[in-house]
Amino acid sequence: MDPYVEWESSQIDPDVPFHASSHHRHHTWAKTYHSFPQLYIQPRTTQEIRKIVALAQRCRRRLVVVGCAHSPSDLTCTSSWMVNLDHYNKLLTIDKSSNCVTMQAGIRLSDLIARLKENGLAMPNLGSIDNQSIAGAFATATHGSSTRHGLLSQSVLSLKIMLADGRELLCAPDKHADLFSAALVSLGALGIITEVVFQAVPAFKIQWSQSLHPLEDIIGDWEKGLWSRTEFTRVWWLPYKKKAVKWRADKTDEDIRLPPSNRWTGTLGFHTYHTLLYISTWFPSILPALESFVLRVQYGFTYDGARTTAVQEGQSGLLMNCLYSQFVNEWAIPLERGPEALTRLSAWLHGDQETSRIPYDLNGIFVHAPIEVRVTDTSINPGTRPYLDSTVPSGPTLYLNATLYRPYNTDPPCRKRYYEAFEWLMKELGGRPHWAKNFSTVTKDEVHAMYPHMREWLRVRHEVDPDGLFVGDWHRRLILPNDQGEAPLRFEERTSRVEPAKTGGLNWFGQLPATSSSPHSSEESFDMIHGSEAMKSGTLPVGAGETQ
Numbered sequence: 001m002d003p004y005v006e007w008e009s010s011q012i013d014p015d016v017p018f019h020a021s022s023h024h025r026h027h028t029w030a031k032t033y034h035s036f037p038q039l040y041i042q043p044r045t046t047q048e049i050r051k052i053v054a055l056a057q058r059c060r061r062r063l064v065v066v067g068c069a070h071s072p073s074d075l076t077c078t079s080s081w082m083v084n085l086d087h088y089n090k091l092l093t094i095d096k097s098s099n100c101v102t103m104q105a106g107i108r109l110s111d112l113i114a115r116l117k118e119n120g121l122a123m124p125n126l127g128s129i130d131n132q133s134i135a136g137a138f139a140t141a142t143h144g145s146s147t148r149h150g151l152l153s154q155s156v157l158s159l160k161i162m163l164a165d166g167r168e169l170l171c172a173p174d175k176h177a178d179l180f181s182a183a184l185v186s187l188g189a190l191g192i193i194t195e196v197v198f199q200a201v202p203a204f205k206i207q208w209s210q211s212l213h214p215l216e217d218i219i220g221d222w223e224k225g226l227w228s229r230t231e232f233t234r235v236w237w238l239p240y241k242k243k244a245v246k247w248r249a250d251k252t253d254e255d256i257r258l259p260p261s262n263r264w265t266g267t268l269g270f271h272t273y274h275t276l277l278y279i280s281t282w283f284p285s286i287l288p289a290l291e292s293f294v295l296r297v298q299y300g301f302t303y304d305g306a307r308t309t310a311v312q313e314g315q316s317g318l319l320m321n322c323l324y325s326q327f328v329n330e331w332a333i334p335l336e337r338g339p340e341a342l343t344r345l346s347a348w349l350h351g352d353q354e355t356s357r358i359p360y361d362l363n364g365i366f367v368h369a370p371i372e373v374r375v376t377d378t379s380i381n382p383g384t385r386p387y388l389d390s391t392v393p394s395g396p397t398l399y400l401n402a403t404l405y406r407p408y409n410t411d412p413p414c415r416k417r418y419y420e421a422f423e424w425l426m427k428e429l430g431g432r433p434h435w436a437k438n439f440s441t442v443t444k445d446e447v448h449a450m451y452p453h454m455r456e457w458l459r460v461r462h463e464v465d466p467d468g469l470f471v472g473d474w475h476r477r478l479i480l481p482n483d484q485g486e487a488p489l490r491f492e493e494r495t496s497r498v499e500p501a502k503t504g505g506l507n508w509f510g511q512l513p514a515t516s517s518s519p520h521s522s523e524e525s526f527d528m529i530h531g532s533e534a535m536k537s538g539t540l541p542v543g544a545g546e547t548q
Helices: 003-011 046-059 109-118 134-139 177-183 215-220 222-226 267-280 284-299 335-349 415-428 444-450 454-464 473-478 519-537
Strands: 033-035 039-041 063-066 081-084 091-095 100-104 156-162 168-171 192-199 205-214 232-238 243-252 307-313 326-334 371-376 397-405 494-500 506-511
Touching: 003 046, 046 063, 046 081, 046 156, 046 192, 063 134, 063 192, 100 109, 109 134, 134 192, 156 177, 168 177, 177 454, 205 215, 205 284, 215 222, 215 232, 215 243, 215 335, 222 335, 232 284, 243 284, 267 284, 326 335, 326 415, 335 371, 335 397, 335 415, 397 415, 444 473, 473 494
Parallel strands: 033 506, 039 081, 063 081
Antiparallel strands: 091 100, 100 192, 156 168, 156 192, 205 243, 205 307, 232 243, 232 371, 326 397, 371 397, 494 506
8 A cells, every 4th residue: 555545544543444455456247347446445334434535535535436336337437546335234223113124335235135034024126136235226226127116215214424524424304305315316426325224025925927929019018007917027128039028027925936947048058148149249140040049048938928937035036147248228218108119229120210210320230139128117106206316207117228248248349339329219218328327429418408406416416525525537427517617626536548458348547636745744735625614614523423
């Protein structure tokens, strides 16, 4: 570790540990981006988190909090200080009378699920994976697929957040309500979420079935109960075959009955498909023919009407295998626009420009399957709506996810034009991109127009972090205004350069502000700039903060 940082650490609560490494290489789960943080810090206590915040202020270093880094964008990239809360992951209390659970914010969903199961409880809904931390999951508006559930954050009753001035505030609908509305989808730009109170439910099992149908049957059933007939529903669309796999599930008391398997749905199929996808990088025209293989490998289907069923614990049955490294470009649109979206995108992929009305040339473009189709409905939730909630406020929301695999970390050649066409269509249908995914053609002005409460979120963000301790280039590029020209905030990190990585993906490098070479001058600078102003504004001295 830099001797300068070591000296500064010894001046702030010297009895509080500072668990930091200077040799960590960060990458997203999909290895789409790699970055090289100056320090990788893993605190174990609230006091350690407060010390990290104070030390970052002294050393003029931005803080980036990261969990499993499942977002394939550069949102979590940094050359500054990265904070990981994997060791700040305790389940603190369970109120058996109300099923309210209090936990430290670094707990992974998989660990939370296991602990809840021990107590006869479960999460009411899940996305496709359980690798994320609880705070990271709701900070990016994670959702499942059900018209009877909304975002994961709808089950968050209150939270605590460590701000840039060292205070840890308790936020709830009736306490610091604006901060609560902003922190439910914080995008990592407000502070470090430290504690979460979550509404669990009694443990449950689900009986699910999945079946193969022509796409026209899916569209025909759209307003006849497709999305409301069962509690959980999702669809996987294979665009070249014009077919879709419909997955439906309801809660049940039946005995566990695992899904059928064969050699193709196991290891053999996994590696064979991976290799074929890799070959398609150079011969993309084989992709339409691969959809039959996808049906066999991923779903075990060979003919229309094929069906499989199973009974599983809800917390495992709702998950899915993401298979390989991938780009994910998911958008939320009104549910009623779904048939038009599927019809027009299908027409474009089949060369019917007149029906698609998408102004991009298809020539030479072949895409991966399946395209994932999911739903939520946040309008049924009477609780706090996050300022940056991407769902439709007045009814059900449809999510379309244009997934592109990266076989052996190799980018598919269709990505640029496919995503341009896909995003163009989504914007025309009133869509909003998922915050944690790979959207590339959206401007800052478009983002602001999509979110009527963006001004409130920005106001709260400025109030709690005026110097940009938690701000990076991703936030500036898409959200933060340029009210002061191009001048960054005091701690804000900007992109220095991005270059291809030898192992695939991109290496990301940030531009950091200079630190003082003199510990004495650093301390004087910190005290002069922050000490008297903090006292005047009523903020608590670092190390003395208490939950308010």
